[in-house]
Amino acid sequence: MYRYDEFDHSFVNQRTEQFKDQVRRRIAGELTEDEFKPLRLMNGLYLQLHAYMLRVAIPYGTLNSRQMRKLAHIARTYDRSYGHFTTRQNIQFNWPKLEDTPAILEELAEVEMHAIQTSGNCIRNVTADHFAGAAADEIADPRPYAEILRQWSSLHPEFSFLPRKFKIAITGAPHDRAAVQVHDIGLQLTRNEAGEIGFVVFVGGGLGRTPMVGRKVRDFLPEEDILAYSEAILRVYNQYGRRDNKYKARIKILVHETGLEELKKDIEAEFEKIRYDVLRLPNEEVRRIEAYFAPPALEVLADTDPEFEERKASDPAFAQFAKNNLNPHRVPGHSSVTLSMKPIGGIPGDASDVQMDIIADLAKTYGHDEIRISHEQNVILPHVAIRDLPAIFDVLVEHNMAEGNAGLITDIIACPGMDYCALATARSIPVAQEISERFGKAERQAEIGELKIKISGCINACGHHHVGHIGILGLDKKGEEFYQVTLGGSADENTSVGQIVGRGFSSDKVVDAIETLVDTYIDLRQDKDETFLEAYRRVGEDPFKEALYGVG
Amino acid sequence: MNVITANRLLDGEVVWLGDNGHWSETLQGAKVLESAEDVAEHMAIAKQAIADRFVVEAYEMAVKHEDGKLVPVRYREVIRAAGPTILPGLGKQAKPVAV
Ligand code: SF4
Numbered sequence A: 001m002y003r004y005d006e007f008d009h010s011f012v013n014q015r016t017e018q019f020k021d022q023v024r025r026r027i028a029g030e031l032t033e034d035e036f037k038p039l040r041l042m043n044g045l046y047l048q049l050h051a052y053m054l055r056v057a058i059p060y061g062t063l064n065s066r067q068m069r070k071l072a073h074i075a076r077t078y079d080r081s082y083g084h085f086t087t088r089q090n091i092q093f094n095w096p097k098l099e100d101t102p103a104i105l106e107e108l109a110e111v112e113m114h115a116i117q118t119s120g121n122c123i124r125n126v127t128a129d130h131f132a133g134a135a136a137d138e139i140a141d142p143r144p145y146a147e148i149l150r151q152w153s154s155l156h157p158e159f160s161f162l163p164r165k166f167k168i169a170i171t172g173a174p175h176d177r178a179a180v181q182v183h184d185i186g187l188q189l190t191r192n193e194a195g196e197i198g199f200v201v202f203v204g205g206g207l208g209r210t211p212m213v214g215r216k217v218r219d220f221l222p223e224e225d226i227l228a229y230s231e232a233i234l235r236v237y238n239q240y241g242r243r244d245n246k247y248k249a250r251i252k253i254l255v256h257e258t259g260l261e262e263l264k265k266d267i268e269a270e271f272e273k274i275r276y277d278v279l280r281l282p283n284e285e286v287r288r289i290e291a292y293f294a295p296p297a298l299e300v301l302a303d304t305d306p307e308f309e310e311r312k313a314s315d316p317a318f319a320q321f322a323k324n325n326l327n328p329h330r331v332p333g334h335s336s337v338t339l340s341m342k343p344i345g346g347i348p349g350d351a352s353d354v355q356m357d358i359i360a361d362l363a364k365t366y367g368h369d370e371i372r373i374s375h376e377q378n379v380i381l382p383h384v385a386i387r388d389l390p391a392i393f394d395v396l397v398e399h400n401m402a403e404g405n406a407g408l409i410t411d412i413i414a415c416p417g418m419d420y421c422a423l424a425t426a427r428s429i430p431v432a433q434e435i436s437e438r439f440g441k442a443e444r445q446a447e448i449g450e451l452k453i454k455i456s457g458c459i460n461a462c463g464h465h466h467v468g469h470i471g472i473l474g475l476d477k478k479g480e481e482f483y484q485v486t487l488g489g490s491a492d493e494n495t496s497v498g499q500i501v502g503r504g505f506s507s508d509k510v511v512d513a514i515e516t517l518v519d520t521y522i523d524l525r526q527d528k529d530e531t532f533l534e535a536y537r538r539v540g541e542d543p544f545k546e547a548l549y550g551v552g
Numbered sequence B: 001m002n003v004i005t006a007n008r009l010l011d012g013e014v015v016w017l018g019d020n021g022h023w024s025e026t027l028q029g030a031k032v033l034e035s036a037e038d039v040a041e042h043m044a045i046a047k048q049a050i051a052d053r054f055v056v057e058a059y060e061m062a063v064k065h066e067d068g069k070l071v072p073v074r075y076r077e078v079i080r081a082a083g084p085t086i087l088p089g090l091g092k093q094a095k096p097v098a099v
Helices: A006-028 A033-042 A065-078 A098-110 A143-153 A223-240 A251-258 A260-274 A283-292 A306-314 A316-324 A353-366 A386-398 A429-438 A442-448 A510-524 A532-539 A542-549 B036-051 B075-082
Strands: A045-047 A052-056 A082-085 A091-093 A168-171 A185-191 A197-203 A215-222 A326-328 A334-339 A350-352 A371-373 A379-385 A453-456 A470-477 A480-487 B002-008 B014-017 B055-066 B069-072
Touching: A006 A033, A006 A098, A033 A045, A052 A098, A065 A082, A065 A091, A065 A098, A065 A353, A065 A371, A143 A168, A143 A223, A143 A283, A185 A223, A197 A223, A215 A223, A215 A260, A223 A251, A223 A260, A223 A283, A251 A260, A306 A316, A306 A386, A316 A326, A316 A386, A316 A442, A334 A386, A350 A353, A353 A371, A353 A379, A353 A386, A379 A386, A429 A453, A429 A510, A442 A510, A470 A510, A480 A510, A510 A532, A510 A542, A532 A542, B002 B036, B014 B036, B036 B055, B069 B075
Parallel strands: A168 A185, A453 A470
Antiparallel strands: A045 A052, A052 A091, A082 A091, A082 A350, A185 A197, A197 A215, A326 A334, A334 A379, A371 A379, A470 A480, B002 B014, B002 B055, B055 B069
């Protein structure tokens, strides 16, 4: 994986020293809160409902066991023994003290981690496919490009005061697992007819108050142009993006208001000006960065293993895990394993310090020291031999990470909601927990098949509800929690924004409503292979509406 | 009926303004303010506490009496006064003195 070079080390150390001094000056009274707040936000430190919250960056969701152990140590030493994996592949600590944050950042810097670009109107941490570097369907590992973009964007003087935050996602496979079309810039690796690597480029996707699917601006952008083209997009945005109204400041609004063709012209014109300049990416540089992400040397093994097959036959929980939580690996006899951070009735994305240590141990023992965090708030061991799966599973069972529910109805994305978040209008987590309990039986989940439920506690949509097959948005209706339901959203290569199905539901009715939707789907699907989303796309919303609200 | 709330600067703990400029860690220790003048006068005390770097982000919030106890009107403030509803072992609700 990527190792800091001298520049990175000194950059992160400088930032840590700088923030340490800023905290000292704040406590000594040399800085007011108004002066200090933007500085703490630049270092990932928020003030939430109960306490401060520190968001630590996990660039493109990749980390090793030493880093995971450090996160466990921070949770134990400075927080309340747990952390929360977010939909941006980061981790949040919910209870740090202001006075401890310099020490936490120092500890993070020791393992090449930080909290930069996790907040504020800058280019945020680049996200990527969580099976990057391992997936059988991958064209190329997207992380070297994510890292190149990170180096370009960290502290970019022109882009540290953008009209609004700016998010970039990149995926290396035709099947998009990084939700690239709901990012400000979405990049999808592809090959042209000559077999050269390049990118399909999407611009102007985003969720929040005004959800929009990104528009394609390039079918093929050559590899060497990735920085110049991104810079051109950012420059056009920086120049024309609205600064007068925070709700209209994202690039998606610019795409919408200016029109795609016009904007494309501006981007291409800017690109032509800078394309042959310093931002042109030399081949050697890409290869140099790529070397950091060189895959572990994996022995080619038999496609399957007798002990693995035997266990599947004798243990239904293991069989379910093997069916849902394994992703095909490019090296025969291997797999990428999803460790479920969604135990039945649990809090989506929370991990205790003990679990973090166990994940680190497993990665070290069986996973070539590689760990990924998915935007779906699970943990991945990307390179595991199939013959080791029974042993891994036993450890996961012991530590409550063995639910075989990846991609199923209980694998719910939920933002922190009003249990933690100062901006929330309703709680998200208890709704997720109730759905998980309601549908938690293995047979019931299996019967339903693939179904992605995503829940946000306010219009900011950190829980990606717009792109849930079923989306749930928590609102405040006259002081009561109230939930609006959307159907038909999706964040893969066929991205769509879900449509509101009708009037919302109170907190004690919303899970019944979800059950009605699920039962309606089971009744009308053509066969077991037709997923909820496929069925919805075939029949439209009417049967679901009717089931929820009756006719007329 | 209002009270004034804030977060303590050093550790972020939620606090409410009580008597004599004291900041209480529990809502029951908050001074109930009936009139607009009362609120204005206590907001001035809160502003001073901000200037003195004791608290940050002070604001007023509505409360009511229920079973002889002070209770926030907004559900958000109920959660803030107690802790995450999903983890009853954490936050103020877990402390020996009830909220
Ligand atoms: S969606 Fe709203 S409630 Fe949920 S984490 Fe984001 S800002 Fe907070």
